[in-house]
Amino acid sequence: MTTPPPPPGYPPTAGMPTPASEPVAEWWRKDGPRIPAPAPGATVHTPVPIAAGGPAAPASMEAAAQAFWAPVGRILAEQVPHIAEQIGQQVTQLMTETEAQRSAREQVQYEAVRDAQRAVRDAQFAAAGESAAQRAERHRVENVLTPSHRRDDLVGMVDLLAERIGETPDERAARLDAERELDKRRARAREDAERAAAGETPEQRTRRHRQQRLADKRTASTRARRERRRAARTAGPSDRTRRFRRWCVLTAISAIGGCSTGLVTLIAPGGPYVGLLLAAGGWALDLHIRDRGRQRVSEVTRPGPLVLLVLVRIPVASGLAVAAGLDHVLAALSL
Template identity: 60%
Template sequence: MTTIPQLSSEPSTIPPYPTEPPTAGHNSPSGSQWWRAGGIQDDVPPPPNQPPTAGMHGYIPSPFGAANPTDDASMQAAAAAFWAPLAAQFEQAADLMAHRMGEQIGQLGHQVHQLWTETEAQRSAREQVEYEDLIARQRTERDAAFAAAGETREQRTERHRIEQILDPGPIQRTDLIGVIDMLGARITETADERAARLEAEQELDKKRRRARQDAELAAAGETPEQRTKRHRQQQLADKREAAAKARRARRQAARVAGPSDRTRRFRRWCVLTAISATGGYLTGLIAFVSASGPLAGLVLAAVGLVLDLWLRDHGRLRVSEVARPWPITLLILARVPVASGLVVAAGLGPLFSGISLY
């Protein structure tokens, strides 16, 4: 069982309070007694190299190189020695910043003066020269890099051809002046000029896409024979597209006409539809569909209309615009279901029965 020690009730021995100051009879603090906060301790020598103290607050700070903490001259000299390298660096950086800022301000002033004084032709010529210099420098660097990689003369010629197609042309301004010039050009252009500009942009975009395709296929291992064959197919497709575009342009021009031309086209449509309906009656198609009612006539007319629109380039070619005997004959035969369905849906079947067509 653990025994708890009992504390002694007797008071501890406390040294008596001195009756005289501890320095009495001593000329120096190195005597056999040393004054501390807790009283007098006998035969305790003072600690060696004890720094000066101020009461209970420990060390008294003093600057480097100062013999006395209150020596202002020493403190200023130490501070000046400490900040001298940084002050030199700051001064050098400030001079460099001032020099660069002066150059930028001078360049900005020159540009502003140039923009205010030069004409439109001078500005375009200057920008074109700068653009051509930049392109020439970039091309020289590319040629040197590809030549170091082992590019042949034929490959360099093909690459130059593709780069020429992909060249965006004269440089265009992207600042406020360029935007104002573009808006002025767009506002003053006519409808024909706008159509020509859009067509040129589409053609240029197609050339650039094909040039990128040539570069990608050449990198994938396409042979010159394959590229020549593909280019021939593209040329044939371009010819067909140009022919279709010209045909649509002629149709669009023909549609811009007066009321008399519209009347003439409507009469021509009625005549051709009547001839097609007569063909449906002679073949017995009208009599066969009439037995099912008008709804069957509408279904037949819808099916025939789909075939008719497909043959007429999805409706881009009007019925009245078909010319020459053979295309007109094909048009009449293709429109027999449409005309027969319209006759049955309109209830005009008995009208053909009353007409002696045999």
């Protein structure tokens, strides 16, 4: 390690003219400062420019900027895909969720914020010396004063009864859907907390949420289809007559198909019991195809599913034709 050079033995203004002899601007412009040469053997400190390099030279501006932005780029490369995925999930959720799902989600978020605030207050009151009984009483008062809390006394029961009596069937269905969604979201929030405590990674949680959304979509589609079928069953007699005629026409087409393929001729020697057995087996397959009978034959309207339904019901129609003794009639038609 080198020692710093000693200071010079003469003042830095040595040799400069005095203001009385010549103006400063004149001697600086003409001759410059007249500093005497150092004494022989004296150590002279020579400044080194920054760009000259050396062991103590600072890095260039490009290297300093690169070293500064390298951690930022690494953090952005790690966080930007996750942030973009979260934003995409939120946008998809806002675009596809129903009113009941949105209210349930907002209720769960509100309860999470309320529980966090209550935990902070509990810690502050515990530090001030609050007992367990006092904390329980404070929680009870807070629950009563909460706008979304229902009173558990006679007044609350009367209000609940009046609300249930006055609601319409649509309001009741919407309320039940909201309660169902709220319970499901609460259960999933608890499941997320438990799995996070067990060591679940964010990627695993995202994949599990995606699978849950797909399952919810399938469940909602099935529920909507069943609701449409239930509404169709409550139709008037004219609609029932139309559906019965449609069922007869489709069954007759399937029976003609069975006669054309030779299935009716094949089972005709067995008699009505063989026909009933074949009809029972075909009917079980037909029910399985039609969601265990939840979808009626008359409800199939699209060309592709209609052709598939006619082909699947060929054993049913052929067995019914043989059991009813219509195999001779179909054979006489020369199909």
